[in-house]
Amino acid sequence: MSRVPVASVNKENWNEENVEDDSFQQLEGSDEVNKSEKSRRWKSAGRATGRGISRCLKWLEVPEDERTTLSFLKNPDLLPIRKEHQTWGFWSNFAYWGVMSFSVSTWISASSATDYGLSYPALIGSYIVGDVLTIFFTLGNSYPGLDYKVGYTLTQRFTFGIYGSGIGVVIRILMSIVNYGSNAWLGGLCVNMILDSWSHHYLHLKNTLDPHVAMTTKQLIGFILFQVLTCFIYLLKPHKLNYVLIWSCVASFFSMLGVVIYLTSRCHGVGPVFTETKASAKGSDYAWAWVYMISYWFGSVSPGSVNQSDYSRFGSSKTAVYLGTILALLIPTTIVPIFGVIGASTTDKLYGSQLWMPMDIFDYWLKHGYSSGARAGSFFAGVSFVICQIAYTAENCGFASGMDLSGLLPKYINIKRGAMLCAMLSFAVQPWNFYNSSSTFLTVMSSFGVVMTPLIAVMIADNFLVHRRNYSPTQAFKLRGEYYYTLGINWRAVTAWVVGMTPGLPGMAWETNNNLFNNRKIVNFYYGDSFFSFFMSFFLYWFLSIVFPVKIKVGRDDKDYYGAFSDEEARKKGMLPYSEVTNEEISFHHNQRAHFRRGSTSSSNEIALENVSGKDKEDHEEVSRDSEFSRSEKSVTNKERRQSIEEKENDSLTWKNRFFIKRPDWNRIQQQTISKLKFPFKGPRKSN
Numbered sequence: 127m128s129r130v131p132v133a134s135v136n137k138e139n140w141n142e143e144n145v146e147d148d149s150f151q152q153l154e155g156s157d158e159v160n161k162s163e164k165s166r167r168w169k170s171a172g173r174a175t176g177r178g179i180s181r182c183l184k185w186l187e188v189p190e191d192e193r194t195t196l197s198f199l200k201n202p203d204l205l206p207i208r209k210e211h212q213t214w215g216f217w218s219n220f221a222y223w224g225v226m227s228f229s230v231s232t233w234i235s236a237s238s239a240t241d242y243g244l245s246y247p248a249l250i251g252s253y254i255v256g257d258v259l260t261i262f263f264t265l266g267n268s269y270p271g272l273d274y275k276v277g278y279t280l281t282q283r284f285t286f287g288i289y290g291s292g293i294g295v296v297i298r299i300l301m302s303i304v305n306y307g308s309n310a311w312l313g314g315l316c317v318n319m320i321l322d323s324w325s326h327h328y329l330h331l332k333n334t335l336d337p338h339v340a341m342t343t344k345q346l347i348g349f350i351l352f353q354v355l356t357c358f359i360y361l362l363k364p365h366k367l368n369y370v371l372i373w374s375c376v377a378s379f380f381s382m383l384g385v386v387i388y389l390t391s392r393c394h395g396v397g398p399v400f401t402e403t404k405a406s407a408k409g410s411d412y413a414w415a416w417v418y419m420i421s422y423w424f425g426s427v428s429p430g431s432v433n434q435s436d437y438s439r440f441g442s443s444k445t446a447v448y449l450g451t452i453l454a455l456l457i458p459t460t461i462v463p464i465f466g467v468i469g470a471s472t473t474d475k476l477y478g479s480q481l482w483m484p485m486d487i488f489d490y491w492l493k494h495g496y497s498s499g500a501r502a503g504s505f506f507a508g509v510s511f512v513i514c515q516i517a518y519t520a521e522n523c524g525f526a527s528g529m530d531l532s533g534l535l536p537k538y539i540n541i542k543r544g545a546m547l548c549a550m551l552s553f554a555v556q557p558w559n560f561y562n563s564s565s566t567f568l569t570v571m572s573s574f575g576v577v578m579t580p581l582i583a584v585m586i587a588d589n590f591l592v593h594r595r596n597y598s599p600t601q602a603f604k605l606r607g608e609y610y611y612t613l614g615i616n617w618r619a620v621t622a623w624v625v626g627m628t629p630g631l632p633g634m635a636w637e638t639n640n641n642l643f644n645n646r647k648i649v650n651f652y653y654g655d656s657f658f659s660f661f662m663s664f665f666l667y668w669f670l671s672i673v674f675p676v677k678i679k680v681g682r683d684d685k686d687y688y689g690a691f692s693d694e695e696a697r698k699k700g701m702l703p704y705s706e707v708t709n710e711e712i713s714f715h716h717n718q719r720a721h722f723r724r725g726s727t728s729s730s731n732e733i734a735l736e737n738v739s740g741k742d743k744e745d746h747e748e749v750s751r752d753s754e755f756s757r758s759e760k761s762v763t764n765k766e767r768r769q770s771i772e773e774k775e776n777d778s779l780t781w782k783n784r785f786f787i788k789r790p791d792w793n794r795i796q797q798q799t800i801s802k803l804k805f806p807f808k809g810p811r812k813s814n
Contacts, residue, residue: 198535200536203529204536213440215443219447225518225521232459237466243415252419260455266590277529279295279530285589290616305429305523306524309518311561317508318508320505321348329492352515359520374510377514420656421653422575528543531547576659583659601680618671626659633653685702686702
């Protein structure tokens with residue numbers, strides 16, 4: 127029986143009958159109150175959960191001073207590079223590709239030549255042809271960055287559409303994660319070179335991991351330390367990475383050269399393996415193996431070729447990009463594999479075993495004579511190799527994935543966060559398994575070309591044959607602009623990419639497991655995939671664009687809204703220079719306030735559209751309709767509509783409606799929360 131409140135008892139007319147009737151009515155009333163109270167509390171809990179999620183998401187947002195908008199199409203990392211940041215000259219562009227060649231992975235790249243029946247001289251010849259092929263693909267894919275100073279994400283929108291661009295971006299992110307793990311594993315071995323030189327006990331550290339795990343305790347320590355060290359480089363801006371690249375190339379080259387000079391002087395030559403190894407493959411098998419090495423060589427660097435625009439946009443001139451790329455892809459990419467073969471050949475004669483990794487060479491020296499000379503050599507070589515691996519991992523994987531991820535989720539991810547996320551995900555690919563055998567590693571590296579080559583082919587065809595090097599960066603930031611195509615996807619480009627990629631997939635599966643099938647034609651197609659898939663996708667996309675032509679309404683921007691060019695360069699391109707564009711037009715295209723440039727004193731969030739050209743007025747209206755995530759102030763009509771909705775549904779709004787429509791009153795929420803904590807089961811009093 128429920129307890130009767132004292133205030134509800136009438137002492138004058140009191141009797142037992144009345145008490146029983148009142149008690150029965152209060153029981154029924156209390157049940158209804160409990161149900162109503164439970165329902166109210168459930169709704170309140172739902173709203174509180176929504177507010178908690180809202181707080182979390184707000185906390186995860188990129189700081190406002192690091193972005194210009196909350197639009198899912200635009201953030202500062204996607205805008206064309208400003209002129210003052212285009213500082214990469216010849217040596218910077220040389221180092222961008224050179225650091226890849228001076229890394230440990232290039233040193234050991236020739237280790238699988240004998241598995242495919244080739245001699246080492248024949249292998250080096252195939253690498254040179256692969257370098258020429260890489261130069262062709264890379265320079266052909268660098269023009270959007272050179273012409274419009276835009277990165278890979280925008281080039282994907284140009285070709286595949288606003289939504290279709292997600293295909294290329296996601297693929298590049300996945301490739302970055304795999305490459306990051308591979309490079310970080312090699313970098314961890316280089317870290318151990320330094321630690322081995324410091325401590326004899328660490329050199330002989332006991333393995334405490336399970337024997338079935340394809341790594342040792344010492345290797346795990348080096349891998350984690352390298353991951354931590356690499357994260358510090360992400361404090362730099364990508365356009366300032368060039369100095370790190372240049373000095374890492376210099377340090378790594380002289381360390382490699384010192385190792386080769388020492389080994390050849392001790393061996394009195396290059397050793398027997400380099401000169402006496404003969405090709406075991408004959409006839410067509412030899413020819414296809416040679417072709418496969420070309421595809422493998424390009425496939426190993428194809429992720430860097432496909433996003434060439436990310437770094438070609440930093441170039442100070444086209445000549446610097448051309449010469450730096452060509453020489454870096456011809457000279458060090460030929461010399462360093464030869465260093466690796468000489469190292470294996472000389473160690474075979476001197477120590478009775480072919481030591482392919484430079485880390486293994488220093489490990490042998492330390493374990494067979496822990497002298498001061500061996501320790502000094504291991505330390506300085508280890509430092510140079512670590513710096514080179516950090517630079518290579520950052521520019522080819524970390525920053526690249528950060529740029530791509532910032533294009534997918536600009537509200538929550540910038541380049542720095544994206545690079546950190548890539549580093550964390552690289553643990554999941556278990557890179558230590560890549561190096562169990564050379565053939566496994568070769569398969570992983572060469573398979574990249576199967577996916578990347580048709581992607582590059584479509585991009586080059588679109589740039590030169592379809593759009594004829596005429597793109598509009600401002601249209602790439604509009605949902606239903608020039609690059610919306612069909613429902614946001616350029617189906618011609620997607621079709622050409624799928625058709626070019628699919629035939630190589632069975633061969634890639636066969637390379638992993640030779641027992642799947644025995645069809646030599648499929649395997650040979652896979653061996654020559656870099657040639658076949660390129661021409662298939664290139665000409666198919668061109669054909670589809672002729673039969674089903676793309677409606678090109680906007681060729682290129684008529685004004686330099688982003689300060690990407692000097693006045694002279696802008697006029698040569700037929701654009702109004704940045705210095706002559708009004709503050710209002712610049713602020714509109716940056717989604718910022720009008721005092722974005724040249725010291726304007728305007729403090730209003732509204733753009734003075736009367737000073738904006740008619741075409742930009744239309745763009746502003748269209749962006750206002752399409753951008754669902756913009757934080758710019760709404761029109762008066764929208765404000766009145768929101769207010770009427772809030773007044774009408776003030777007591778019945780769900781947490782979703784409150785999240786998207788109504789800004790929460792945190793003072794009221796705090797008072798309600800404190801009240802519920804004090805009286806969690808307090809209900810309304812009933813009185814007569």
